Amino acid sequence: MTAEKQKILVLGLGNPILSDDGVGIFAVRQAASLFQNQRVTFEECSLAGFGFLDRITGYDKLIIADAVQWQRSPPGTIITLGLDDLEDEPHLRNFHTLSLAGTLRLADEMSVQRPQEIVIFAVEAADCSTFSEQCTPEVQPAVLKIAEMIVDQIKKWLGS
Secondary structure, eight states: OOGGGOOEEEEEESOTTBGGGGHHHHHHHHHHHHOOOTTEEEEEEOOOHHHHHHHHTTOSEEEEEEEEOOOSSOTTOEEEEEGGGOOOOOOTTSGGGOOHHHHHHHHHHTTOOOOSEEEEEEEEOSOSSSOBSSOOTTTHHHHHHHHHHHHHHHHHHHTO
16 A cells, blocks of 8 residues: 555553543544644544454554553653564453453454554553543653654654
8 A cells, every 4th residue: 555545543542530541542632633634543542452453453554652550660751662562472361351462463363454553652650540630740741742752653654
């Protein structure tokens, strides 16, 4: 498919009422307010496994924004990942524990059309369990930074 016809999905993952767990969704909302193009779709999602796979099917490129609690970096740290960085194996105990890497491998095994280029903007979270519609003060600045990173990645893919 030519670059002019490729479809891009920007997907904010998380839960917008659980403090920092909403950082991906808040960043995608901000990115959508900064940039519009008919080939780019901005969505929010809190699905995993097969529900996630349904959401990304049919797109050529995918940007994911999400919170992580790896506790490797201070809260608010932004980590950019690609498919090669997803080292975890699929855990198919049930459909809810299938990892992102496992979901993508399953899509490939089933010959499902999925994005072949994926960029993930992850933010180290401080609190993903407190009911709040705002990120913690440590994570809040990452929302605009990720939104800008999303727009930059889209422009790179679009060649503009």
